[in-house]
Amino acid sequence: MATNLVSSFFLCVSFALFFSPALSNILNTGIDSWCKKTPYPETCKYTLTHDQKSLSIPNKVSDFKKLAIQVALKRALKAQSHNKWLGQKCRNKKEKAAWADCLSLYEDTIKLLNQTVDPAIKCTDYDSQTWLSTALTNLDTCRAGFVELGVSDFVLPLMSNNVSKLISNSLSLGNSSNVPPVTNLYTEGFPSWVSPGDRKLLQSTPAADVVVAQDGSGNYKTIKEALDVAAKRSGSKRFVIHVKRGVYKENLDIKLKNIFLLGDGLRYTIITGSRSVVGGSTTFNSATVGKS
Structure with missing residues (x-):
């Protein structure tokens, strides 16, 4: 009986060792094919394989876009947590001012990414692309604050991350054919909302x-x-x-x-x-x- 159990154990291990590389290759190939459609494929592949505990290959671009946004949101939350403690490293009022802007801009970016993937919110393709564009602009504005005040040499490099690239990847997956023309968004001269x-x-x-x-x-x-x-x-x-x-x-x-x-x-x-x-x-x- 004990011999049979040991044999079964080794058989299972052997099968696992045999199939794991194959399954991994299939998964990586699937992720590669999706990530190649984005402007930053290496960033896409790295974050998807490292940030997602259980990862299945999406069948539709909409599913992959949702997955990409979830990863961007996770990285944005991590960046926001990291950025909060950098305030004590600011050397002057100008660095402090730019840093404070970034905290506010990251907070708004996280809110926008949450809105885009929240199933309770009816998010259209038009909404999604608008919110992602705004989120990306927020992070550009964060960097611009340090540059225009001439203090981009110290705190800004400490805030370096790949959130902008991840949002750009998500934005590039938008289906423009489903976005209604702007003319359809107005009623009697007012926005439809x-x-x-x-x-x-x-x-x-x-x-x-x-x-x-x-x-x-x-x-x-x-x-x-x-x-x-x-x-x-x-x-x-x-x-x-x-x-x-x-x-x-x-x-x-x-x-x-x-x-x-x-x-x-x-x-x-x-x-x-x-x-x-x-x-x-x-x-x-x-x-x-x-x-x-």
């Missing part, structure tokens, strides 16, 4: 939730104060901020949803800021009014 209620809001003069006026005739004197109030509101309806005529010297980074800024006219309500690369800000962080 703008609801009838929002169209009516844009075509009317809605009642304001708060009023901003420099002369003290409103609820607040700065737009920032009104946005702080909006951040504490409950519910999800549009929050309308009427900004009366005047020159508001503010830099606004709006991270809220459903905010409606309503001025008194192009020549009357003016928001202006002075951030620039010369002053130590990256282009990404120099916007007078930014929405993220």
Whole structure:
């Protein structure tokens, strides 16, 4: 009995040793054929074979694209975790500013990649290509911040990774024939995702939730104060901020949803800021009014 068990064990091991290289070759050949369709085939093959614990060869390009995005997401999460501790290595304010931008940009990139593979989100080919393009632009913007401030020699090399290449690979797998023309995405002059209620809001003069006026005739004197109030509101309806005529010297980074800024006219309500690369800000962080 013991002899039979030992014989069976060795037989199984022999079969495993015999077939493993063959199966590995089949798998590698399949992955090779898919990765050759991408702009960075070596990066594609390396990450797929090292990052995926169980890997089967996809039959359709859509399945391979999903797999490629999942690998890009995994690498982006790893890069974000690595980048967080680099803040303590920044030698000056300019490096710190560029590094802080990168953290924000990586966070947004991870969100976009998640949206693209989340089965709960109805992601069209048009959505997928748009989100991947934005994710890739985010990482280019991260690098640009260090370059334009002249501090690309120290922290930036420490942030080096292959996430951009992986996103480029995923983007190249998009099926352009399934992406609808831009003309089909508009209804009555508005993007199709703008609801009838929002169209009516844009075509009317809605009642304001708060009023901003420099002369003290409103609820607040700065737009920032009104946005702080909006951040504490409950519910999800549009929050309308009427900004009366005047020159508001503010830099606004709006991270809220459903905010409606309503001025008194192009020549009357003016928001202006002075951030620039010369002053130590990256282009990404120099916007007078930014929405993220």
